Amino acid sequence: MGLSFKRKRMQPPVSQASDDASSKAKYSARTLQKDWANWMSKRTSNFKRRHWLIALALFILVAGGYNCYLIIDSIFSKGRVIFSIYPIHRLLFFS
Numbered sequence: 001m002g003l004s005f006k007r008k009r010m011q012p013p014v015s016q017a018s019d020d021a022s023s024k025a026k027y028s029a030r031t032l033q034k035d036w037a038n039w040m041s042k043r044t045s046n047f048k049r050r051h052w053l054i055a056l057a058l059f060i061l062v063a064g065g066y067n068c069y070l071i072i073d074s075i076f077s078k079g080r081v082i083f084s085i086y087p088i089h090r091l092l093f094f095s
Helices: 017-041 049-076
Strands: none
Touching: none
């Protein structure tokens, strides 16, 4: 029968300037998100089920086609190297 005590984490004091900046950033992001959601809702309010299915099918075809292209291109590429890896050498100063 053991008792476990949880340590209370002390939060470091936050300066007023950074608190104001973070609250402004949160408010701006929230406003932007709300405006975007309202705009998208207005634009798609007249979509029927058939429109959504066509949009979904197009998205799947485009994304799947691009992924297939990437896979096939990586398999049949002529060995071109996008980046090269070099061994790490110890500096003469530290030896």
